[in-house]
Amino acid sequence: MTQNILITGAAGYIGGSILADFLSRTSSPIKDSRIYATVRSEEQAQRLSKIDGVNVIQVDLSDEASVSEAVLRNEIDIVLHIASSMATQLAANLINALGERRKASGAQTYFVQSSVTALLSIEGGWPYGEVKDTDAIFEKEKEIGGPNPVRQTNILVTELAKAQGVTSFNVALPHVYGTGSGEWSKLSSSIPTYVRTSIAHKQVYKFDVEGRPPAVHISDLVSLYALLTTKILQKEPMPSGEQGHYFGFNHRSPYWAVMDRIATSLHARGLVADASVKTWPSYKMAAEAMSLPELYIRAMCTSTGDLVPVNAYKIGWQPEWTEERYLADIDAEVQAALDLDMIKSSRYDTLLSAEK
Numbered sequence: 179m180t181q182n183i184l185i186t187g188a189a190g191y192i193g194g195s196i197l198a199d200f201l202s203r204t205s206s207p208i209k210d211s212r213i214y215a216t217v218r219s220e221e222q223a224q225r226l227s228k229i230d231g232v233n234v235i236q237v238d239l240s241d242e243a244s245v246s247e248a249v250l251r252n253e254i255d256i257v258l259h260i261a262s263s264m265a266t267q268l269a270a271n272l273i274n275a276l277g278e279r280r281k282a283s284g285a286q287t288y289f290v291q292s293s294v295t296a297l298l299s300i301e302g303g304w305p306y307g308e309v310k311d312t313d314a315i316f317e318k319e320k321e322i323g324g325p326n327p328v329r330q331t332n333i334l335v336t337e338l339a340k341a342q343g344v345t346s347f348n349v350a351l352p353h354v355y356g357t358g359s360g361e362w363s364k365l366s367s368s369i370p371t372y373v374r375t376s377i378a379h380k381q382v383y384k385f386d387v388e389g390r391p392p393a394v395h396i397s398d399l400v401s402l403y404a405l406l407t408t409k410i411l412q413k414e415p416m417p418s419g420e421q422g423h424y425f426g427f428n429h430r431s432p433y434w435a436v437m438d439r440i441a442t443s444l445h446a447r448g449l450v451a452d453a454s455v456k457t458w459p460s461y462k463m464a465a466e467a468m469s470l471p472e473l474y475i476r477a478m479c480t481s482t483g484d485l486v487p488v489n490a491y492k493i494g495w496q497p498e499w500t501e502e503r504y505l506a507d508i509d510a511e512v513q514a515a516l517d518l519d520m521i522k523s524s525r526y527d528t529l530l531s532a533e534k
């Protein structure tokens with residue numbers, strides 16, 4: 179039976195890249211599924227509707243009634259929720275709608291949440307040290323509790339999905355890099371932000387702490403979502419619900435080495451005064467310069483975290499990029515940021531508005 183998959187945030191960097199990959203598939207089972215994609219604006223809807231094979235839904239995911247109507251009318255069985263890691267209401271609306279769909283069809287429904295690895299570092303409020311994605315993360319996140327909207331959303335997803343009889347999965351996203359293949363936004367967050375800020379200040383700045391956050395190339399991340407979706411479609415048993423954590427990274431991003439390479443690239447293009455890297459005088463100044471929330475800037479920019487990915491490899495993930503390849507490609511990342519950085523991202527709106 180054909181199953182219907184909904185990708186949220188399909189005009190975004192990650193959602194758009196997953197959509198492009200799914201539509202290019204020539205083999206079962208993804209090829210045999212109907213693909214739906216949500217976007218927020220009319221302009222995005224018009225642009226994505228020109229692509230063959232996708233059913234575009236223009237919806238604000240915070241509108242509960244519209245989300246329910248879209249999921250039920252289009253008989254959605256699987257939601258890959260990429261639009262937001264931190265807006266709790268969006269995840270709740272989608273899971274409640276999948277619960278209704280399950281009752282109406284009598285068939286199992288699935289929800290994949292996209293979370294954030296930085297949450298599992300000291301700076302992200304994780305006091306337990308090393309963490310594997312096979313550990314009891316849900317219980318520990320509940321113990322930590324607190325106002326962090328990503329953590330609140332993770333907890334809600336697991337609990338609400340269980341209550342609604344929806345099978346849930348949680349993919350923790352690291353620093354994602356590489357040019358996306360989506361129709362709308364093709365850029366990630368970190369490197370374009372550093373490039374933009376450095377040009378504005380004619381100087382590259384780093385933080386006083388050398389973080390080595392988890393990292394993944396967009397093509398490898400897309401292949402993980404494709405693998406998860408394939409296994410869901412084939413009804414293969416996999417860790418889900420309270421055990422359903424998948425750390426989506428395979429190497430690290432050495433922060434100071436990255437900033438050195440950005441400085442070299444920008445200086446070679448005459449965009450900064452020299453190729454040196456200075457240290458931000460304060461975190462407050464850095465947050466303002468980069469339009470990032472001061473409350474979370476350490477977690478976002480200087481955290482490392484002792485995370486060990488297990489589950490993604492267990493289901494057969496085979497990422498191709500390495501730390502060496504990533505560092506060798508920073509100049510191309512800088513060029514992509516210069517060529518493509520024209521779409522204002524709403525990624526951190528939830529965090530920035532929570533801070534006000």
Ligand SMILES: NC(=O)c1ccc[n+]([C@@H]2O[C@H](COP(=O)([O-])OP(=O)(O)OC[C@H]3O[C@@H](n4cnc5c(N)ncnc54)[C@H](OP(=O)(O)O)[C@@H]3O)[C@@H](O)[C@H]2O)c1
Nearest residue numbers: 187189190191192218238239240261262263351354524525
């Ligand atoms: N990129 C990374 O390196 C990274 C790392 C860790 C976690 N994440 C998280 O992963 C998620 C996706 O990342 P991304 O880089 O793909 O972000 P993105 O490029 O900003 O894409 C998110 C998309 O979701 C849409 N969206 C947001 N709220 C919506 C709503 N209420 N209704 C309908 N659509 C909505 C946005 O619409 P508009 O175009 O209208 O704004 C945007 O097109 C984000 O939550 C991000 O924080 C990303």
